[in-house]
Amino acid sequence: MKINEIQAEIVDEFSLFEDWMEKYEYMIELGKSIQLIDTKNKIDANLIKGCQSKLWLFAELKNGRIFYSADSEAIITKGIAAILLRVFSNQTPSDILNSEFKYIDEIGLKEHLSPTRANGLVSMIKQMKYYAIAYSNK
Amino acid sequence: MVFDIKKIRADFPILKRKVNGYNFVYLDNAATSQKPIQVIDSISDYYKNYNSNIHRGVHSVSQEATDAYEGARIKIQNHFNVKKSHEIILTSGTTHSINLVANGFLEILDQKDEIIISGLEHHSNIVPWQMMAARNGVKIKIIPIDENGDLNLNIYDSLLNSKTKLVFVNHVSNALGTVNPIKEIINKAHNVGAAVLVDGAQASAHFKPDLQELDVDFYTTSAHKLCGPTGIGMLYGKEKWLQKMPPYQGGGEMISEVTFEKTTYAELPHKFEAGTPNISGAIAFGVAIDYLNELGLENIHKYESSLLDYATEKLKSITNLKIYGESENKTSVISFNIEGIHAYDIGTLLDKFGVAVRTGQHCAQPIMDHFGISGTVRASLAFYNTKEEIDILFSSLKRAISMLS
Numbered sequence: 001m002k003i004n005e006i007q008a009e010i011v012d013e014f015s016l017f018e019d020w021m022e023k024y025e026y027m028i029e030l031g032k033s034i035q036l037i038d039t040k041n042k043i044d045a046n047l048i049k050g051c052q053s054k055l056w057l058f059a060e061l062k063n064g065r066i067f068y069s070a071d072s073e074a075i076i077t078k079g080i081a082a083i084l085l086r087v088f089s090n091q092t093p094s095d096i097l098n099s100e101f102k103y104i105d106e107i108g109l110k111e112h113l114s115p116t117r118a119n120g121l122v123s124m125i126k127q128m129k130y131y132a133i134a135y136s137n138k
Numbered sequence: 139m140v141f142d143i144k145k146i147r148a149d150f151p152i153l154k155r156k157v158n159g160y161n162f163v164y165l166d167n168a169a170t171s172q173k174p175i176q177v178i179d180s181i182s183d184y185y186k187n188y189n190s191n192i193h194r195g196v197h198s199v200s201q202e203a204t205d206a207y208e209g210a211r212i213k214i215q216n217h218f219n220v221k222k223s224h225e226i227i228l229t230s231g232t233t234h235s236i237n238l239v240a241n242g243f244l245e246i247l248d249q250k251d252e253i254i255i256s257g258l259e260h261h262s263n264i265v266p267w268q269m270m271a272a273r274n275g276v277k278i279k280i281i282p283i284d285e286n287g288d289l290n291l292n293i294y295d296s297l298l299n300s301k302t303k304l305v306f307v308n309h310v311s312n313a314l315g316t317v318n319p320i321k322e323i324i325n326k327a328h329n330v331g332a333a334v335l336v337d338g339a340q341a342s343a344h345f346k347p348d349l350q351e352l353d354v355d356f357y358t359t360s361a362h363k364l365c366g367p368t369g370i371g372m373l374y375g376k377e378k379w380l381q382k383m384p385p386y387q388g389g390g391e392m393i394s395e396v397t398f399e400k401t402t403y404a405e406l407p408h409k410f411e412a413g414t415p416n417i418s419g420a421i422a423f424g425v426a427i428d429y430l431n432e433l434g435l436e437n438i439h440k441y442e443s444s445l446l447d448y449a450t451e452k453l454k455s456i457t458n459l460k461i462y463g464e465s466e467n468k469t470s471v472i473s474f475n476i477e478g479i480h481a482y483d484i485g486t487l488l489d490k491f492g493v494a495v496r497t498g499q500h501c502a503q504p505i506m507d508h509f510g511i512s513g514t515v516r517a518s519l520a521f522y523n524t525k526e527e528i529d530i531l532f533s534s535l536k537r538a539i540s541m542l543s
């Protein structure tokens with residue numbers, strides 16, 4: 001599935017929820033099912049800088065596609081990271097670089113992705129794109 | 139006096155708003171306090187009716203502004219029981235004040251000297267001294283804290299010696315709310331001839347220190363912590379120290395005579411107040427002090443203590459909740475964690491319920507390292523908070539925990 005299609009699908013899923021609590025409960029569930037980063041890659045070098053909770057991100061290239069894995073101390077952060085992984089994992093570097101992560105407003109998670117919010121999630125998207133740049137020449 | 143909470147709350151317009159569809163419960167008072175309408179109005183009154191630059195105008199409105207600005211200095215002087223009004227320097231806040239003192243001591247001290255900093259310090263109280271030490275080679279020593287969050291005064295005794303020139307300690311810890319025994323700390327420092335700077339930012343919204351009685355050398359606070367605006371604060375310094383220290387910033391107001399060869403500095407306090415100051419801020423700072431004094435700091439303290447007891451007891455009934463910093467002597471701050479749940483998750487969900495708390499390290503990483511944790515949830519209470527709001531914190535917290543478990 002293309003990046004935009006996946007985003008549309010996530011928006012559809014979230015539209016079923018009636019209130020913010022259901023939405024967050026779902027995000028917490030997503031956090032539990034995240035593609036966990038391998039222990040050997042859960043190192044300081046793979047930490048995303050953010051002051052509130054530690055967030056690790058790793059990426060590897062398989063058959064021309066990038067597969068991300070992540071972990072966080074905070075479950076809500078993990079849930080949002082899981083959404084980002086679902087959108088960007090198993091895509092080609094050029095698709096990732098040319099994509100826009102714009103649907104997030106519609107699912108009401110914008111507050112977590114504001115550049116002024118100190119949770120490192122904007123940095124996470126940036127780091128995902130850096131991986132894509134690094135792998136596009138391979 | 140009856141503490142009329144309903145009447146008090148009516149003075150704070152922001153307390154009427156909603157956040158995420160819920161009543162706004164503001165429990166982040168240690169970060170900054172909310173402002174009563176009297177303070178807010180004093181700022182617009184200044185700009186509407188008598189805005190002018192101070193100290194230099196021959197015209198009437200400039201004189202009115204100067205009188206109001208200098209009047210605020212007198213209010214601050216009286217509030218803190220300071221001997222001379224020129225011992226009060228108006229700064230942009232505590233961080234500015236500390237940097238001003240650190241800069242002053244940059245030249246006074248050298249590598250033979252030592253300074254002592256408490257292990258309960260906020261970042262802003264550590265970095266200026268590290269910067270100073272990098273330049274003049276002064277040795278920095280730290281007073282450690284015990285498991286209750288109290289400073290270990292036995293170790294403090296052993297750190298003091300004839301080389302100690304300065305001791306820096308906060309009156310109240312921002313992360314834990316611990317009230318430090320500053321009188322004892324000051325006396326001991328004076329016994330070896332060291333000066334003491336006390337950061338009162340977290341204290342002055344809760345009680346009223348008598349600076350002459352404390353015999354402290356420097357004391358600082360920020361207006362925004364005590365119902366005043368941001369960007370204004372004060373530094374008290376004993377006259378002898380302020381005379382001894384060189385000016386911090388160059389500019390207008392701080393000079394008395396300038397030729398290309400030589401500049402003569404202005405008298406205190408203007409020597410340390412270069413440039414056009416935050417005039418409306420200073421005036422509003424004075425109004426905030428009036429407001430607190432009208433309620434009475436003792437009444438405020440009494441009310442907040444009962445609120446703290448109520449909140450502590452309530453939160454302790456939650457399974458797996460651990461409170462950090464249970465000093466006998468603390469202000470209305472509760473720093474806590476729920477076992478197995480990250481502070482950030484709790485803070486995020488509380489916010490969705492309209493409850494504002496702080497999460498993280500509270501700019502006090504050394505304290506967090508001491509407890510071996512990466513952060514806490516901090517609920518800090520003010521005199522305009524109510525038991526009903528504590529109940530909302532409690533029920534929201536319970537719901538957040540059940541969502542996260």
